[in-house]
Every structure is written in C-alpha cells, then in structure tokens.
Amino acid sequence: LSRRLWNKETFEYLLGHVGSPEAEEMGLFLVSGYNLFKEPVPDPVWKDIVLGFRHLTPRELELFPGYSYGWFNTALMLEGRRYLPWLTKRLMQRGVKFFHQKVESFQELFDQGADVVINCTGVRAGDLQPDPALQPGRGQVIKVRAPWVKHFIITHDLESGIYNSPYIIPGSEVTVLGGVNQLGNWSEENSAQDHRAIWESCCRLLPALQDAPIVEEWSGLRPVRPSVRLEREAVGPGRSEVIHNYGHGGFGITIHWGCAMAAARLCGSVLQERLPLRAARL
Amino acid sequence: MAAPKVAVVGAGVVGLSTALSVAGAFPACSLTLLAEHFSPGTTSDVAAGMLIPHAAPDTPIHVQKQWFRETFTYLFAISNSAEASEAGVHLVSGWQVFKSAPEEDLPFWSDVVLGFRTMSEAELQKFPQHRYGQAFTTLKCDCPPYLLWMEKRLKAKGVQMCTRKVASLWELHSEYDIVVNCAGLGARRLVGDQQLLPVRGQVLQVHAPWVKNFIRDGDGLTYIYPGINSVTLGGTREKESWSLCPDPGTAKGIFGRCCSLEPSLRAARDVKVKVGLRPSRGSVRLQREVWSQAGAKILVVHNYGHGSGGFSMHWGTAKEAARLVGECIALLQGSSSRAKL
Numbered sequence: 056l057s058r059r060l061w062n063k064e065t066f067e068y069l070l071g072h073v074g075s076p077e078a079e080e081m082g083l084f085l086v087s088g089y090n091l092f093k094e095p096v097p098d099p100v101w102k103d104i105v106l107g108f109r110h111l112t113p114r115e116l117e118l119f120p121g122y123s124y125g126w127f128n129t130a131l132m133l134e135g136r137r138y139l140p141w142l143t144k145r146l147m148q149r150g151v152k153f154f155h156q157k158v159e160s161f162q163e164l165f166d167q168g169a170d171v172v173i174n175c176t177g178v179r180a181g182d183l184q185p186d187p188a189l190q191p192g193r194g195q196v197i198k199v200r201a202p203w204v205k206h207f208i209i210t211h212d213l214e215s216g217i218y219n220s221p222y223i224i225p226g227s228e229v230t231v232l233g234g235v236n237q238l239g240n241w242s243e244e245n246s247a248q249d250h251r252a253i254w255e256s257c258c259r260l261l262p263a264l265q266d267a268p269i270v271e272e273w274s275g276l277r278p279v280r281p282s283v284r285l286e287r288e289a290v291g292p293g294r295s296e297v298i299h300n301y302g303h304g305g306f307g308i309t310i311h312w313g314c315a316m317a318a319a320r321l322c323g324s325v326l327q328e329r330l331p332l333r334a335a336r337l
Numbered sequence: 338m339a340a341p342k343v344a345v346v347g348a349g350v351v352g353l354s355t356a357l358s359v360a361g362a363f364p365a366c367s368l369t370l371l372a373e374h375f376s377p378g379t380t381s382d383v384a385a386g387m388l389i390p391h392a393a394p395d396t397p398i399h400v401q402k403q404w405f406r407e408t409f410t411y412l413f414a415i416s417n418s419a420e421a422s423e424a425g426v427h428l429v430s431g432w433q434v435f436k437s438a439p440e441e442d443l444p445f446w447s448d449v450v451l452g453f454r455t456m457s458e459a460e461l462q463k464f465p466q467h468r469y470g471q472a473f474t475t476l477k478c479d480c481p482p483y484l485l486w487m488e489k490r491l492k493a494k495g496v497q498m499c500t501r502k503v504a505s506l507w508e509l510h511s512e513y514d515i516v517v518n519c520a521g522l523g524a525r526r527l528v529g530d531q532q533l534l535p536v537r538g539q540v541l542q543v544h545a546p547w548v549k550n551f552i553r554d555g556d557g558l559t560y561i562y563p564g565i566n567s568v569t570l571g572g573t574r575e576k577e578s579w580s581l582c583p584d585p586g587t588a589k590g591i592f593g594r595c596c597s598l599e600p601s602l603r604a605a606r607d608v609k610v611k612v613g614l615r616p617s618r619g620s621v622r623l624q625r626e627v628w629s630q631a632g633a634k635i636l637v638v639h640n641y642g643h644g645s646g647g648f649s650m651h652w653g654t655a656k657e658a659a660r661l662v663g664e665c666i667a668l669l670q671g672s673s674s675r676a677k678l
Contacts, residue, residue, distance in 0.1 A: 074463065079604035084547040085463075087430040087474075106460050107472055115451050115474070118417055118428075127452055127474075129430075129460070129550070203427040203479075203565045205549045227547040263421035 061313025082137025088207030383613030404653025425482025431551030618642030
C-alpha cells in the first residue's frame with residue numbers, strides 16, 4: 056500500500072532530523088500519547104513505523120472513562136506554522152521563485168513556458184480540473200493554553216468516522232482541541248455548535264482543560280479523497296505533463312515527504328522524456 | 338480535654354503534605370504551620386518534582402515501595418481531576434537510558450509507574466551512546482504550583498501559617514502539645530541530627546516547550562524533565578556541599594550533558610540556574626518522641642531526611658507521620674484522663 060510506504064518514508068526522514076540543530080526551527084519534535092477506543096480493534100498498519108507502540112494497561116485506561124481499549128506510542132509533531140516558513144526559506148536559498156497569484160488553468164502556465172506543472176492545490180484542485188472524488192472534510196479546532204498537557208489524546212468512534220471524535224494535541228505553544236470532520240461542508244466559518252461539542256467532549260477527557268484560556272479558534276477544509284491523487288497526466292492540445300499530488304485528507308503532514316519524493320521521481324521522468332524535445336527547439 | 342494544639346515545622350513538600358494529612362485525619366486539632374521559608378524559597382521549589390524514586394540505603398524496599406505507591410495513587414487522582422493544572426500535577430512519559438546494563442532489570446517501582454517496559458531498538462537509536470533503556474509514564478509535581486496549592490487547601494481547612502524561624506523545638510512547648518518536625522535539612526541544627534547531610538543539586542530551568550518527554554540517564558546525574566512552564570535540566574549530587582551559590586562551570590557542564598541527550602535543547606532560552614541541598618540521610622526519620630524537661634513536655638513527631646525522594650515518597654510518609662500524631666493525641670488523652678482521677 057503506497058500510503059503506508061509514504062507514511063514510513065516521511066516518519067523516517069523526520070526522525071532523522073529530530074536530533075538535528077534545525078529541529079526547533081522546523082517545528083519538529085517527539086510527542087507520546089494515547090489512541091482510545093470503545094472496543095478492541097486490530098493493530099494499525101503503522102504500528103511498526105512509530106516508536107514504542109503498545110497496548111494500554113488497565114490502569115492507564117482508568118484515566119479515560121468510557122474507553123476500554125487503546126494504544127500508546129511515541130510519534131512526531133511537525134507544526135505547520137513553523138515548518139512552512141522553514142521550507143520556504145530553504146527553497147528561497149536554492150533560488151526557487153515564489154509568486155502570489157491565482158492560477159486559472161494549467162494551460163496558462165504551459166503558455167508561460169513551464170515544462171511541467173506539479174499540482175499541489177489541495178482541496179480546491181477541482182477548480183483547475185473537475186474531480187468528483189475530491190471533497191472538503193471540514194474541521195474546526197480550538198487552541199488553548201494548557202502547557203501541563205504533555206501527551207496527545209486521540210479518541211476514535213468507529214461509527215462517526217475518522218477525525219470525528221475528540222482529540223487533544225499538545226503543540227509547542229498551544230494545545231489543539233478538535234474532533235470534527237464534516238464531509239462536503241465548504242464553510243470556513245467557526246460554528247458555535249461545533250465549538251460546544253469540541254469543548255465539552257475534550258473537557259470530559261481532561262477535566263483540567265476547563266481552566267485553560269482559549270487563544271484561537273479556526274476552521275479548515277481537509278482535502279478528502281478515497282486515495283491520494285499522485286500521478287502524471289498529459290493535458291491539453293500540447294499533451295503537456297501535469298503531476299498531480301493532492302487529496303491527502305487529514306494525513307497530509309503524515310505522508311507528505313513520501314509523496315513529495317514520489318512526485319519528484321515523476322517529475323524527473325517527465326523532464327527526462329522532454330530533454331530531446333528541448334534540445335530540438337534550440 | 339481541649340483540642341490538641343499541633344505545630345508542623347517546615348513548609349516544603351514534606352511539611353505541607355504532612356499538615357494536610359494531619360488536618361484530614363484529625364479535624365478537631367488546632368493546627369499551625371511554622372516555617373522560615375515558604376514557596377518559592379524552599380528546597381522543594383528547586384526540585385523538578387518527578388516521581389522516580391532513588392532507593393534510600395537504609396529503608397526496607399517494601400516500605401519505600403509502599404510510600405511510593407501511596408504517593409503515586411494520590412497524585413494520579415489529582416492529575417486526572419479538574420484541579421490538575423492549578424495543583425501543577427501532570428503525567429509525563431519518557432525514557433531512562435543506560436550506557437551499560439543496569440544492575441536490576443526491574444527497579445522496585447516498575448509496577449507502580451504506568452506502562453513500564455524495555456525500550457525497543459528503534460527507540461534506542463535516538464541515544465547512540467546508550468545501549469539499554471526503559472520507557473514509562475510517571476507523574477510530575479511542578480513547584481511552586483504544587484506547594485501553593487497545598488497552602489491554599491490548608492488555609493481552607495483553617496490551618497494557620499506563620500513565617501517564623503524556630504531555633505529549637507523546645508521554644509514551642511508552651512504553645513503546642515505536639516510538634517511535627519518537617520524541617521528537612523534544617524533538622525540538622527534544629528534537633529542536632531549529625532546523620533543528616535546535604536547533597537547539593539544544581540539545575541537549570543529553561544524555556545524549551547517542544548520538549549514533551551523526559552529523558553534520564555540511569556546514573557541519575559543527567560536528566561531532562563519537562564514541566565508546565567519550563568524544562569528542568571540536571572544535575573549534580575555533591576555530597577556534603579553546603580553551597581547555595583550557582584556554579585557557572587557546573588551550569589555549562591549540565592547544559593552540555595543534556596544537549597548530548599537531547600540536541601534540540603541548544604535552542605533553549607531563558608536559562609535560570611538554581612541550587613538545592615537535598616536533606617539526605619540513610620533513611621527518613623519517621624518516629625515519635627516525648628521530650629520532657631523540668632516538668633515541661635512536648636510530643637515530637639519527626640518526618641525528615643527524604644534526600645532525593647521527597648516528592649516520590651511524600652504522601653506515604655505524610656500518612657505515616659499523621660498516624661504517629663494520632664498516637665501522640667492518644668497519649669495526651671490518656672494522660673489527661675489520668676490527670677482527672
């Protein structure tokens with residue numbers, strides 16, 4: 056399964072960086088925590104990718120009334136707020152140019168002379184090329200100041216589906232409370248109803264959160280797709296090559312590096328094929 | 338007879354928890370807490386407050402285990418309650434790593450902490466200089482919050498707290514019937530206990546909020562303990578050193594050792610250096626005595642000498658001290674009924 060491979064590649068790549076001097080600037084660090092279930096479930100496919108995976112003991116489960124089964128493991132945090140600027144800085148150091156502009160079509164880029172376009176447009180990829188398989192998975196999060204929380208706590212409700220059950224994730228500056236995943240909902244406005252559901256369910260998990268000051272609240276759209284679209288496609292009359300890399304749902308950070316390398320390999324193939332053509336143009 | 342008047346001397350983790358334990362067990366007592374130093378000026382304030390016992394040589398292991406278990410159970414309930422953040426009590430997971438295989442596979446406390454297991458090869462790769470490790474989840478009591486929370490609970494129970502330097506327990510005999518001596522290292526002068534010696538510990542408290550796991554070298558000298566608002570980096574164990582002055586060379590050494598274990602600490606900021614003198618003794622002195630002199634009498638309960646184990650054992654020893662106070666109260670009631678005859 057490609058997804059498991061990309062997950063493994065990403066984890067190992069980041070784990071290799073977690074001891075480096077860059078880790079803090081990248082927003083990268085190790086964090087341990089709990090996955091909670093209301094009934095026994097099979098072990099996840101990623102159990103050997105993360106560190107120290109094990110089942111929860113009865114005393115640990117006492118911490119979480121209502122949950123009767125779970126996992127403990129050490130995983131990686133990669134905070135987008137720090138990672139994106141770090142990546143941007145590295146790209147700029149390599150001479151990559153950034154343009155803040157709205158792209159209306161792939162063709163306009165080929166007309167401007169692009170040899171290949173890599174499409175990482177996420178949830179709005181359908182604007183460039185209709186994709187009925189892609190839909191938003193709306194999420195809302197409450198960010199609080201709760202620095203005593205040192206573990207992630209992720210609950211699972213097999214009926215409501217993934218990311219649709221309360222979770223608590225301690226970041227380097229704020230702790231993120233969440234747990235909604237509304238398929239097909241394009242609204243990026245915070246919903247009072249979701250706020251109440253997230254707040255109440257997370258405070259039930261960790262009663263001390265009631266005293267935690269709320270710092271921010273935010274809604275976003277996961278780019279949900281049955282599978283990640285990672286493939287090349289010849290488009291338009293010129294049969295120009297687009298490499299698609301979108302549809303990562305709620306696990307983009309988790310598999311991004313594996314996907315990036317796969318997209319880079321596809322890019323390499325495309326450029327290789329086009330070399331004779333470019334030479335012919337000169 | 339009138340309600341017994343009890344004084345607890347000392348406002349570190351042992352004094353405050355002992356007072357709480359006595360107040361809970363004997364609500365009829367009139368209880369006062371006397372101390373020269375209150376948080377943030379106590380030895381307890383320097384400690385990271387991690388529940389990882391350091392075996393004391395002269396106390397039977399089963400007793401240490403019982404005290405640790407009682408303390409862990411008590412704090413576990415607090416960590417799981419709405420008061421956890423105010424009390425400064427929280428769970429923390431991490432690793433204890435060894436350069437060479439430890440003497441015992443399973444420390445006596447391995448089944449008291451949560452999820453204790455041997456580290457996997459993959460986990461050990463993070464520590465290239467170490468060949469063996471243990472992973473577990475335990476509790477941490479951050480100070481000052483934990484001490485301040487106990488002070489608040491004592492006030493709510495009507496316990497009087499006074500800043501007072503007690504030069505000798507005798508000076509209290511006219512005001513109190515029972516004195517509980519939780520003076521820590523101060524007991525050396527206060528009751529002349531020559532067995533009590535300082536073991537100096539220097540630590541750094543740094544801002545490194547991305548550090549979520551503890552890391553401890555099995556030799557007990559190098560450790561990284563993430564707290565609520567800072568990470569404590571340690572440390573030293575300097576026997577019979579009385580200096581409370583931070584040593585810059587030692588500070589550099591601690592920082593270097595901790596960065597070897599956790600390289601990301603190089604980005605840590607706001608480094609504060611602190612020093613505490615562990616009140617060390619072969620075993621905790623937990624006993625009661627009757628002091629009488631020229632017709633005057635006080636009943637004394639000792640609860641001091643916890644060395645490195647103050648936080649790990651405090652609730653267990655507080656309960657035992659309260660039990661000894663109970664025996665003192667019974668003695669008082671016995672002699673007062675005899676006096677009536």
